[in-house]
Amino acid sequence: MTDPVTSVGAQAALNPASPTPITLALPKGRIFEEGVALLARAGLPLALPEKSRALQWRMGHVTLLELRNQDVPVYVDLGIADAGIVGKDVLAESGRAIYEPLDLGFSRCRLSLIREIGASGPLLRVASKYPRLTAEYLQNRGLSAEVLKLSGNIELACLTGLADAVVDLVQTGSTLKANNLEELEIILQSSARLVVNRTSLKLKRGELRPLIGRLRELTGGQATTPG
Ligand SMILES: Nc1ncnc2c1ncn2[C@@H]1O[C@H](COP(=O)(O)OP(=O)(O)OP(=O)(O)O)[C@@H](O)[C@H]1O
Numbered sequence: 001m002t003d004p005v006t007s008v009g010a011q012a013a014l015n016p017a018s019p020t021p022i023t024l025a026l027p028k029g030r031i032f033e034e035g036v037a038l039l040a041r042a043g044l045p046l047a048l049p050e051k052s053r054a055l056q057w058r059m060g061h062v063t064l065l066e067l068r069n070q071d072v073p074v075y076v077d078l079g080i081a082d083a084g085i086v087g088k089d090v091l092a093e094s095g096r097a098i099y100e101p102l103d104l105g106f107s108r109c110r111l112s113l114i115r116e117i118g119a120s121g122p123l124l125r126v127a128s129k130y131p132r133l134t135a136e137y138l139q140n141r142g143l144s145a146e147v148l149k150l151s152g153n154i155e156l157a158c159l160t161g162l163a164d165a166v167v168d169l170v171q172t173g174s175t176l177k178a179n180n181l182e183e184l185e186i187i188l189q190s191s192a193r194l195v196v197n198r199t200s201l202k203l204k205r206g207e208l209r210p211l212i213g214r215l216r217e218l219t220g221g222q223a224t225t226p227g
């Protein structure tokens, strides 16, 4: 296994006597840096990996996997990773019933229905990176629009006429403002969540329970689903 990071974080492991190896899944992008920093504050021997093409790092008893957002629920659900951090938006879109003990409180944003300001007429086609959540929302509203799955810069679909509306993330609202768009309805509030594989929680409870406890203390996180 690649082990490009030699520095082992200053803090001791949570269970220094006999730390059980654990594997954690983190998404590249917005969540990665804050996720690693939070886990280090919770006592894991992590340092931020230096820029390299490595995709996994072993630091002390912890192996860190760097994944695309959508792949984090898959790795945790199937037990390749014992735990991970992922946005609630991506978790909900995955449709996987993964144990989600904590709202970590960062990467806050909302998933919303968006249209051009002043647009009227029926919603015949709605574009999104979140086709499942979009279809569910439209169905709940009794709307039969076609859902078009796109991969990025979703708002452009509205602006170019590809779709009548989009379902996308809003945080500060500056993307909406810069593109003459408006938020019609909030579909989901999102923030980074800790997700844990249920079997790992039993087999590695000596490592994972204290980790969840420390993260709860640090974030003031609330239990999000029954354990
Ligand atoms: N503007 C934003 N402000 C705050 N949080 C955000 C914002 N955009 C996205 N997020 C949250 O951060 C998570 C990761 O976002 P990021 O931008 O890193 O992913 P991405 O590059 O869009 O993902 P990918 O290309 O892998 O689909 C999202 O799933 C969401 O929960």
Ligand SMILES: O=P(O)(O)OC[C@H]1O[C@H](OP(=O)(O)OP(=O)(O)O)[C@H](O)[C@@H]1O
Binding pocket: 151, 152, 153, 154, 155, 168, 169, 170, 171, 172, 173, 174, 175, 176
């Ligand atoms: O309300 P704001 O603060 O402007 O943030 C919202 C924007 O942030 C995200 O885009 P991102 O920059 O991740 O690019 P993407 O469209 O490629 O996902 C999201 O898709 C919005 O476009």
